[in-house]
Amino acid sequence: MKAxxxxxxxxxxxxxxxxxxxxxxxxxxxAGGQSLMPMLNMRYAFPDHVIDINHIADLSxxxxxxxxxxIGAMTRQRIxxxxxxxxxxxxxxxEALHWVGHVQTRSRGTIGGSLCHLDPAAEQPCIAALYDAxxxxxxxxxxxxxxxxxxxxxxxxxxxxxDEALLGLTLPVWSGLQGQNVGHGFHEFARxxxxxxxxxxxxxVSLDAGSVVRRASIALAGVDVRPVRLEAAEQALVGHVLxxxxxxxxxxxxxxxxxxxxxxxxxxxxxxxxxxxxxxALTDALNRATGGRNV
Amino acid sequence: xxxxxxxxxxxxIRVTVNGVQYERDVLTRTxxxxxxxxxxxxxxxxxxxxxxxxxxxxxxxxxxxIRSCLMLAVQxxxxxxxxxxxxxxxxxxxxxVQEAFWDKHGLQCGFCTPGMVTTLAxxxxxxxxxxxxxxxxxxxxxxxxxxxxxxxxxAALQAASRMRGDH
Ligand SMILES: Cc1cc2nc3c(=O)[nH]c(=O)nc-3n(C[C@@H](O)[C@H](O)[C@H](O)COP(=O)(O)OP(=O)(O)OC[C@H]3O[C@@H](n4cnc5c(N)ncnc54)[C@H](O)[C@@H]3O)c2cc1C
Ligand code: FES
Ligand code: FES
Numbered sequence: 241m242k243a244x245x246x247x248x249x250x251x252x253x254x255x256x257x258x259x260x261x262x263x264x265x266x267x268x269x270x271a272g273g274q275s276l277m278p279m280l281n282m283r284y285a286f287p288d289h290v291i292d293i294n295h296i297a298d299l300s301x302x303x304x305x306x307x308x309x310x311i312g313a314m315t316r317q318r319i320x321x322x323x324x325x326x327x328x329x330x331x332x333x334x335e336a337l338h339w340v341g342h343v344q345t346r347s348r349g350t351i352g353g354s355l356c357h358l359d360p361a362a363e364q365p366c367i368a369a370l371y372d373a374x375x376x377x378x379x380x381x382x383x384x385x386x387x388x389x390x391x392x393x394x395x396x397x398x399x400x401x402x403d404e405a406l407l408g409l410t411l412p413v414w415s416g417l418q419g420q421n422v423g424h425g426f427h428e429f430a431r432x433x434x435x436x437x438x439x440x441x442x443x444x445v446s447l448d449a450g451s452v453v454r455r456a457s458i459a460l461a462g463v464d465v466r467p468v469r470l471e472a473a474e475q476a477l478v479g480h481v482l483x484x485x486x487x488x489x490x491x492x493x494x495x496x497x498x499x500x501x502x503x504x505x506x507x508x509x510x511x512x513x514x515x516x517x518x519x520x521a522l523t524d525a526l527n528r529a530t531g532g533r534n535v
Numbered sequence: 536x537x538x539x540x541x542x543x544x545x546x547x548i549r550v551t552v553n554g555v556q557y558e559r560d561v562l563t564r565t566x567x568x569x570x571x572x573x574x575x576x577x578x579x580x581x582x583x584x585x586x587x588x589x590x591x592x593x594x595x596x597x598x599x600x601i602r603s604c605l606m607l608a609v610q611x612x613x614x615x616x617x618x619x620x621x622x623x624x625x626x627x628x629x630x631x632v633q634e635a636f637w638d639k640h641g642l643q644c645g646f647c648t649p650g651m652v653t654t655l656a657x658x659x660x661x662x663x664x665x666x667x668x669x670x671x672x673x674x675x676x677x678x679x680x681x682x683x684x685x686x687x688x689x690a691a692l693q694a695a696s697r698m699r700g701d702h
Contacts, residue, residue: 241585241586242564242565242569243564243566244564245544245562245563245564246544246563246564247540247543247544247563248543248544248546248563248607248609249543270607273605273606273607273610274587274602274605277566277586277587277604277605277606277607278586278587278605280564281566281585281586281604282586290563290607292607292609292610294610318599341676342590342675342676342677343600343654343657343658343672343673343676344590344593344600344601344602344654344676345587345602345605345676347596347599347600347601348601348602348605348606432675433672433675434675434676
């Protein structure tokens with residue numbers, strides 16, 4: 241259980257990070273370490289160079305910008321979960337973080353680390369998909385933005401070149417959030433609290449005064465290698481009055497998408513969970529959007 | 536593996552652990568739990584799994600409970616750390632969480648205990664109003680194979696009440 245030897249680097253600026261990434265081979269970036277340290281200790285990963293990004297102050301923080309809520313890659317999950325701007329503009333992210341690991345892992349783990357590690361059941365990429373987040377990437381050859389729908393190339397593989405790093409992401413939050421008519425919900429089922437979900441569902445709805453859906457977003461984690469948006473269900477909501485009947489109808493659409501399979505969980509069971517979690521997430525979203533009037 | 540020079544695989548660090556300042560040269564690959572146990576001789580911090588699943592290695596780093604097996608010792612340069620050895624006062628007076636574990640029989644073999652006690656000390660010092668649900672969530676990352684958790688939760692509730700000052 242001891243990591244193999246590596247050279248340790250601790251850049252203080254993004255420029256220093258870029259020049260290290262441009263000059264070194266077989267590199268691993270170390271953020272919160274909550275996924276990388278187990279891989280180093282067990283020697284699943286044996287890099288020659290570890291670049292610790294914990295000292296780059298510019299990579300941490302939450303700010304409201306014209307494009308949305310900008311969150312630095314190194315912002316710790318504990319900070320994101322409690323941040324007033326997150327609670328005001330993207331409370332569904334704070335709610336999802338409640339399910340991520342434990343108090344000790346959230347003290348260190350970062351939102352950017354989760355978006356680069358890309359466990360298929362991870363909650364933070366699911367929220368990034370819910371909002372159509374934009375990911376900000378940089379390397380020695382320049383900076384670029386990547387849409388969340390293009391971020392997951394394959395199983396646990398982000399759209400990053402070996403010499404690139406994730407600097408942060410922007411969530412284009414919905415206007416009027418926490419006002420009259422935007423509601424959110426997040427539900428997941430895991431064997432034990434703090435484990436990765438088997439299936440998680442996140443929902444956002446924007447309702448007009450007559451409870452007619454003007455905009456909807458539903459994202460699932462744990463059903464495929466990447467978070468899945470239920471676009472057909474979103475379309476089936478828009479233009480209709482959101483009530484329990486409609487929720488039951490669109491939640492059933494979550495059960496019929498193609499589900500991944502592993503040694504423990506059958507696709508059929510995943511489908512049942514997807515339906516139930518979607519129903520719960522939409523019900524919370526409805527109740528929050530209507531201030532409980534439609535319970 | 537290409538040859539790495541000594542300067543890149545070794546670092547000089549300064550840490551404050553339980554009020555005592557230490558300066559050491561460390562191998563950069565050494566995790567903080569091993570550093571505390573092997574370099575500083577503070578073997579109260581237990582290592583159960585060394586890959587983040589058991590919680591036995593929990594310490595309090597700059598006020599936050601963390602898993603010491605999931606952090607490099609070199610990353611603790613400049614940090615203020617409390618371990619299980621530092622919770623009681625110099626005269627032997629136990630921390631309220633330790634005292635409650637004694638009263639409520641919150642341990643059996645004791646392997647998980649340093650992680651349970653440091654986690655609970657950190658979260659209850661920050662918020663002694665925690666109820667049973669919040670306490671169970673706070674120790675959800677700490678595995679105990681002996682107690683069945685009931686006596687640990689009883690101890691935490693007693694400690695919370697003492698720390699709030701109601702008796
Ligand atoms: C007991 C336990 C339970 C957990 N439960 C959950 C859970 O329920 N849900 C969940 O989502 N996660 C869970 N996790 C994992 C979560 O805690 C991690 O925080 C997350 O997966 C990785 O974030 P990190 O900051 O720790 O990244 P690290 O471990 O430091 O890095 C992870 C990977 O991403 C790369 N990387 C990190 N940051 C960047 C960057 N800015 N640019 C480029 N590459 C980068 C690293 O090189 C590495 O390959 C759990 C972990 C533990 C130990
Ligand atoms: S030894 Fe660190 S979590 Fe098990
Ligand atoms: S007392 Fe034995 S593991 Fe908890």
